[in-house]
Amino acid sequence: MSIGHEAFTFVRELVRAESAIVLEPGKEYLVESRLVPLARQGGHATVDAFVADLASRRNPSAMRLVVEALTTNETSWFRDTDPFTALRQTVFPTLAKTRSNREIRVWAAACSSGQEPYSILMTAQDTPEISGWKIDMLATDLSQEMLDRARKGEYSQLEVNRGLPATTLVRHFERVGLGWRISPALAAQVQFRQLNLVRPFPPMGKFDVVFLRNVLIYFDLATKRDILRRVRQVMAPDGHLFLGAAEMTMGVDDAWERVPAGRSSVYRIREEQRTCVP
């Protein structure tokens, strides 16, 4: 079963309008594989039939499910390792010198099923310089389904195999049936909230650390620029932004500067831009 041009175009336009994520031609396989479960649930023999039905009825709930299916991604614990090493060895110790209230505010801006915010909290617990500090963690995602999963904190065996050290697994999880559940103490530290990055941000205060990893790659240049500009508005002047390895601010929003942090790098608002965020 292969998705037709008309169905692909409809889904592409829907996802573009709702999330600003651009599905380039050639991503038909992705649309097909992500929508097969929804088509089957709806009793349709093919994805084309499912999309044709969607296009005629325009049921908001069904359209939202389609957008969610196309905008969620597999994720692993301590994804790419180096950013979390940088967080433990460089970023948290730097913040420890200037935050006299012993509190650090972190925003995981595309938290998916929760591995990233929980990994950040585990990293904070392993950083002696901020031992006993409060980590005020906000985790957001476009997908309500992903947020529900993240809040529940239950993961399959396959999911906990992905990048999670065994010592961390036994320290922060408990066995539940065939899977694992994050410790209630850790789960209680995260506030999960639905947020669409392409829309104006709600009042959130200022963050010391923002994780915006592997999400800008899906947006066009104008949207990337707009998101990065608005992230500056919610960033503490000396805050730290983490992007994915394939993402950068150069040529997109040059108010940011790239600063080496161990084997990784972080982005900080340039000194001259810190007082004049538009």
Next chain:
Amino acid sequence: MRALIVDDSRAMRKIVGRILVDAGYEVLEAGDGQEALDVLNSLDGDLPDLACVDWNMPVMDGLTFITEVRKQTEWRAITLMMVTTESEQDRIVRALAAGAHEYLIKPFTGDALVEKLDLLGLTATTVGDLA
């Protein structure tokens, strides 16, 4: 980089072996813990960097093998990873207490094994960066 795969399942040795070869490893194999000790003794100091060890095997199980390896100071440089279907929390704790450095639960994907190598600082890219 060299790895010793200790598993009584030939199919599993083949699967793990293929992933490790793709990751740049030379692979040695043993069908149980005793055979693995014999392999280590025969290597005359040219030891593997990593041993992937199943738990349940005939003759000598993986936990005993790990305990025996950790008793030998000359084998301290070998990184030990339990690769097993045993998934209870107390089993993981026992393996770590016996001296396992990591624990991977079957079934797993190739990516999961490579990510464990990354955690252990044993990926081919790590070797390249250090060279």
